[in-house]
Amino acid sequence: MPEKTSSYDPESLPDLLPIYYKKLFPYGPYFRWLNYGGVEKNCFSHREFSFTLKDDIYIRYQSFSNEKDLTEEIQKRCPYKIDIGAIFSHRPKEHKTVKASSFVALKKELVFDIDMTDYDDVRSCCSGADICSKCWPLMQIAIKIIDRALRDDFGFEHLLWVYSGRRGVHCWVCDETARKLSQPGRTAIAEYLSVVKGGESQTRKVMLDDRPHPSITSAIDIVRKRFTDYAVKKQDFLGDDDKIKDVLQLIPEENVNVSKGVNHLLKSPFCIHPKTGRVCVPIDPDNVDSFDAFKVPTISEIVDELNHVEPTSEDGKRIKDYKRTSMKGYMEIFDKFLTNLEKTWKGKLIEQSGKLTYD
Amino acid sequence: MDFSTRRKGAKKEVVTNNTSQKLQFYKIPPTETVSLHEFEEFALERLKVLKAIETAGEKFVKTSSEYEAYVREQLRNTKFSKLLKSEKNDENDSELRSLDNVSHFILRLAYCKSEEARRWFRQQELDLFRFRFSLMSESLKKKFLVENNLHYESISDEEKSKIQEQLAAVSNKGTGVVESLEYFKVHFTDVLDLVQKRKVYLHKGHAYVAYDDMISLLIGVYREHLSQALAITARAIPHLEEDERLLPMLSGLSKRYLGSDYDVKKSTVGQVTADMIDMLSKKSFPLCMSHLHSSMRQNHHLRHGGRQQYGLFLKGIGLSLDEAMKFWRSEFTKLIDVDKFDKQYSYNIRHNYGKEGKRADYTPYSCMKIIMSNAPGPGDSHGCPFKHTDVDLLRQKLKNMTIGDVYLDKIISEVKAGRYNVACTRYFESVHKLPLEYQAQTFSHPNQYFEESQRTLNGENKPVGIGTPQRSQKTMTTTSTENKSQNKTKSCIEEFDTMDDDFDINEVIETSA
Numbered sequence A: 001m002p003e004k005t006s007s008y009d010p011e012s013l014p015d016l017l018p019i020y021y022k023k024l025f026p027y028g029p030y031f032r033w034l035n036y037g038g039v040e041k042n043c044f045s046h047r048e049f050s051f052t053l054k055d056d057i058y059i060r061y062q063s064f065s066n067e068k069d070l071t072e073e074i075q076k077r078c079p080y081k082i083d084i085g086a087i088f089s090h091r092p093k094e095h096k097t098v099k100a101s102s103f104v105a106l107k108k109e110l111v112f113d114i115d116m117t118d119y120d121d122v123r124s125c126c127s128g129a130d131i132c133s134k135c136w137p138l139m140q141i142a143i144k145i146i147d148r149a150l151r152d153d154f155g156f157e158h159l160l161w162v163y164s165g166r167r168g169v170h171c172w173v174c175d176e177t178a179r180k181l182s183q184p185g186r187t188a189i190a191e192y193l194s195v196v197k198g199g200e201s202q203t204r205k206v207m208l209d210d211r212p213h214p215s216i217t218s219a220i221d222i223v224r225k226r227f228t229d230y231a232v233k234k235q236d237f238l239g240d241d242d243k244i245k246d247v248l249q250l251i252p253e254e255n256v257n258v259s260k261g262v263n264h265l266l267k268s269p270f271c272i273h274p275k276t277g278r279v280c281v282p283i284d285p286d287n288v289d290s291f292d293a294f295k296v297p298t299i300s301e302i303v304d305e306l307n308h309v310e311p312t313s314e315d316g317k318r319i320k321d322y323k324r325t326s327m328k329g330y331m332e333i334f335d336k337f338l339t340n341l342e343k344t345w346k347g348k349l350i351e352q353s354g355k356l357t358y359d
Numbered sequence B: 001m002d003f004s005t006r007r008k009g010a011k012k013e014v015v016t017n018n019t020s021q022k023l024q025f026y027k028i029p030p031t032e033t034v035s036l037h038e039f040e041e042f043a044l045e046r047l048k049v050l051k052a053i054e055t056a057g058e059k060f061v062k063t064s065s066e067y068e069a070y071v072r073e074q075l076r077n078t079k080f081s082k083l084l085k086s087e088k089n090d091e092n093d094s095e096l097r098s099l100d101n102v103s104h105f106i107l108r109l110a111y112c113k114s115e116e117a118r119r120w121f122r123q124q125e126l127d128l129f130r131f132r133f134s135l136m137s138e139s140l141k142k143k144f145l146v147e148n149n150l151h152y153e154s155i156s157d158e159e160k161s162k163i164q165e166q167l168a169a170v171s172n173k174g175t176g177v178v179e180s181l182e183y184f185k186v187h188f189t190d191v192l193d194l195v196q197k198r199k200v201y202l203h204k205g206h207a208y209v210a211y212d213d214m215i216s217l218l219i220g221v222y223r224e225h226l227s228q229a230l231a232i233t234a235r236a237i238p239h240l241e242e243d244e245r246l247l248p249m250l251s252g253l254s255k256r257y258l259g260s261d262y263d264v265k266k267s268t269v270g271q272v273t274a275d276m277i278d279m280l281s282k283k284s285f286p287l288c289m290s291h292l293h294s295s296m297r298q299n300h301h302l303r304h305g306g307r308q309q310y311g312l313f314l315k316g317i318g319l320s321l322d323e324a325m326k327f328w329r330s331e332f333t334k335l336i337d338v339d340k341f342d343k344q345y346s347y348n349i350r351h352n353y354g355k356e357g358k359r360a361d362y363t364p365y366s367c368m369k370i371i372m373s374n375a376p377g378p379g380d381s382h383g384c385p386f387k388h389t390d391v392d393l394l395r396q397k398l399k400n401m402t403i404g405d406v407y408l409d410k411i412i413s414e415v416k417a418g419r420y421n422v423a424c425t426r427y428f429e430s431v432h433k434l435p436l437e438y439q440a441q442t443f444s445h446p447n448q449y450f451e452e453s454q455r456t457l458n459g460e461n462k463p464v465g466i467g468t469p470q471r472s473q474k475t476m477t478t479t480s481t482e483n484k485s486q487n488k489t490k491s492c493i494e495e496f497d498t499m500d501d502d503f504d505i506n507e508v509i510e511t512s513a
């Protein structure tokens, strides 16, 4: 990352992770998210997590009964990476005790994975795994296009956008409809969102007919609006329609991997990217333009901040450690997402409490 | 169903479907008593119909008049002939309805056991449904929607006028036309195929569907219902095993259908070694597999979908597990080290040979599976080139392979008509220097293609009764259908759960969710 190089040294990760998981990882809000208010039984305890440990040791089918269980296990293992999988019919931990055919993935958020590497044809600044402040706008355009379509076209409301720590962005669509989507449903959405069709052996074609589908028209508008700024100031290409097409071509499918399977795993928010040390923090889709990937704190920064801030707030109440670091602002984005999400199950809980019998 | 007592000719009891429609979603199993003889006869009659539907789909575009004419013609020779008449009016023919209902449920039993069989059955039933619906009068169609609780409200003119432009853009019609059409507002998950093709206007989770497109909604509903029902039936089937008269009959039934799975014959295992593959891929591989092969040689890698499709095919042509290991390892390790290969890929290879995981012996993918499921994304090399490659690019590619113009035109027109495996068969003729349309039977399996190629190269693929099959441009329809059925394939029913591997359980989800 050419711009601002942080003091992070990958060698120090094994020393920093225990502190991060002990003091900074936001277990509470994290659990509140994945427990979805406990409205659906087992939705937390049947969720698959997988850990990547030191030396690329990969363990799948982890599952936890509750927040405490999760916290203890993460602190014990100090994973380099945590992936979140599907909610299964049985506790993933116990998958070996049930017949393979009855152990099935039932639900999972609809997830997107946008990666900058694939923009190499169009960006002329850096290449490969790196990004810079010149090419980041491409990512912002992609986020806007997808965010708009998911909200306006599909009516989804609970989108959690997360920076992957390096050159990618993930989106977790958490609405109930999305979590319950069948595999064909996921495929249909993926295809709907793709401006370009086809695999390796297909010509890249943007479907810009005389009368494009309304969703394409909206995408073009977004690109056009943002493009003027981007093309002129950042990269040296002309802002003509062909280039708009070029940029559009990059959006979905070519670089957005919509995971079509229910049973696919995706890196969890709040992981640390082992190479850059950056925290996988939430992004506020309403303020994508002001999200600066280069300002995202690294693990060494926030651990360091801990040492320099008083452990209690002024009125004497103890505050969460992560709120005393530069993770604070990002946690507010997550809280906002959670508050909205919680509204969806409040009503349901009240409804249930009327007729609940304890079994 | 009560299979136990009655003998042939016994009278049927009341038919209990509470709808007056003949076309139905088959939600209620028949309660009438059926004799064993009828049991089999009904099933065979329906199989004839489903096969006719399949063949029609291979030959003609589904909405064409040729398609309709063909199906009509074929139906005439079956007990279902009355369908054609009765679909048009409302009169109730209880015998026909009983035949329809009973036979559907019997085939459901026979075809529930493997994903491959379920997929075939589901596809043909859906097409049959679509065909029957298209024969119905407008008023009967409306009635059908109502009786199946699909009475969606049409949107008001006011609402319509607000989104007129969007509706027009989606349908490619003028706003004037849109004004005169009836539109329904449904949840987007009810019309996934329209969503997927971006053929519908979406707003806040609602899809605005024109009346003409309602069939797509119906098909969606029926598909989901049928998938679910088949999965449930499959789970329930062990309980049927007590009746030793039924099971053999059921498995017999599902074996009658030819276009499905491909069994690895024990005798072929070991016939092919890793170093023969380059040569074989040039001579005898269908386009999908030679493409996978060259893309693997080029990139020293294949993505998961490609490894599955190609790996199982190779197993099918007789590559042993040891040779397969050798083959994949030597190519992949050009890019990664041996350790990594062993860690990441060898499990999967052994898995495909039934040496890991559930130890199921996985069968190679059929064309149907390759064409219909898991379309390749960016960076993927799997799939069927006739279906998944851009037509212009395909033409270019075939030209470069020096496929003659006559063949090329034919191939492209088949592709455009959506008959991918017919195109594949024409391609076969071209590369094997056979006259156009020499092959009487269309390929339905890549391994079938391979075997036929080997036979041809060994000089065994000669038209019956003609000594030398020189390049006459005449179509020789008498080609070796006999030979075909020998190297043909039997449906696999041992394994209900044909998940591709431990890491991807979508198919199970698809059928049981």
Ligand code: SF4
Pocket (backbone or CB within 6 Å): B286, B287, B288, B289, B366, B367, B370, B371, B383, B384, B385, B386, B420, B421, B422, B424, B443, B444, B445, B446, B449
């Ligand atoms: S039709 Fe079948 S054998 Fe031919 S290329 Fe397609 S998938 Fe392969």
Ligand SMILES: [Zn+2]
Pocket (backbone or CB within 6 Å): A123, A125, A126, A127, A130, A131, A132, A133, A134, A135, A136
């Ligand atoms: Zn750059």
